Amino acid sequence: MIKMIALDLDGTLALENHAISPSTQKALADIHHNGVEVVIATGRRYRTTRYVIDNLGLNVFAVCNGGALVKAPDQSTIHIETFSLQPFLKSIRESGLTLFAQRDAHQLGGADFVVDSVLSWNDMTQRHIENNRDWCEISNLSKSDAEFMVAGCFGTEQELKLLSNQLKKQHGEAYNTIIVPHLESDWFYCEISLNHINKWQGLQKILTIFNLEPENICAVGDQLNDMSMVTAAGHGAAMANGHPDLKEAADFVCGHNQSDGIVDVVEYIRKHNEQQPR
Structure with missing residues (x-):
């Protein structure tokens, strides 16, 4: 049944x-x-x-x-379930991509997600921030000791595949990466989570x-x-x-x-x- x-x-x-x-x-x-x-x-x-x-x-x-x-x-x-971003944040930045980090704002209060402030943003990242101004926080994530549920970034499919391969090479099976198309544009989104999530x-x-x-x-x-x-x-x-x-x-x-x-x-x-x- x-x-x-x-x-x-x-x-x-x-x-x-x-x-x-x-x-x-x-x-x-x-x-x-x-x-x-x-x-x-x-x-x-x-x-x-x-x-x-x-x-x-x-x-x-x-x-x-x-x-x-x-x-x-x-x-x-x-x-x-939450985890630290610090083990792979540097790799994201070196790839020229901008990391988003999701949090349980409904339970904790504050922003739904935090956006890394260090690099310039691609068009899709900029659009996402503009559409969510009321629910996002812009911050230097390297200075944060907070843990987050899921991380991710927008990029071209090729950029994100390279990033996924790099994370696997550096961290083995610690993280799971899934690349999905953004349904309202030609961009793609790479979601990063703990491997068992x-x-x-x-x-x-x-x-x-x-x-x-x-x-x-x-x-x-x-x-x-x-x-x-x-x-x-x-x-x-x-x-x-x-x-x-x-x-x-x-x-x-x-x-x-x-x-x-x-x-x-x-x-x-x-x-x-x-x-x-x-």
Whole structure:
């Protein structure tokens, strides 16, 4: 029996301006009220995740920052993991890139993320800061002893691949790097986290609360940072607009993000559950 659906946001559930299509919203509300827990699993920070949750109209658990932060429906923090930036900050700077560092602002107060102030910023970094002036802090990160949940930077795909390879060469398996396209531009984003942090690791904190097993979960995503949950869940779905490697690894491919692909997944869950013994 499928008792939980875990949904990525960008490229999966969310449309432009954090919207959810009426058909998808209705389908998710229906299964939620019929005993299937709806959970968000995203690389977004919690503030922008809330925009989508509010449009969804359901009080749900959320795995944010790629698995480093887990929030309850009452918006309390039920799990967080942090780490120091100092071991690799110099490498980021030498690559000519600007580091962002994410924090649990909802719990701690203050900025959602801190931007390294030392180097000049590329166009995408500048745009991101301008769009988030109220929620970011600009600071020399080399002088900070704070720990953060996730770090990352914007760059070209080639720049970020070189950075990822360099971090692996210098630090072995200490860190995990995932490169994803920025959906509203030609830039890419490289997310840096502790090696064991991923969306499935975050979801497991929620599975424990509900006493569920992987076979009770259907996970849906579109990019490589969804690979952990799509492959570990008993039922893994990739969006039609998803990365080819994720579609290859998934149990099935649903419709496009822009065409209510999530409704296909809801129908899959309904049919699967109807076939299970009561």
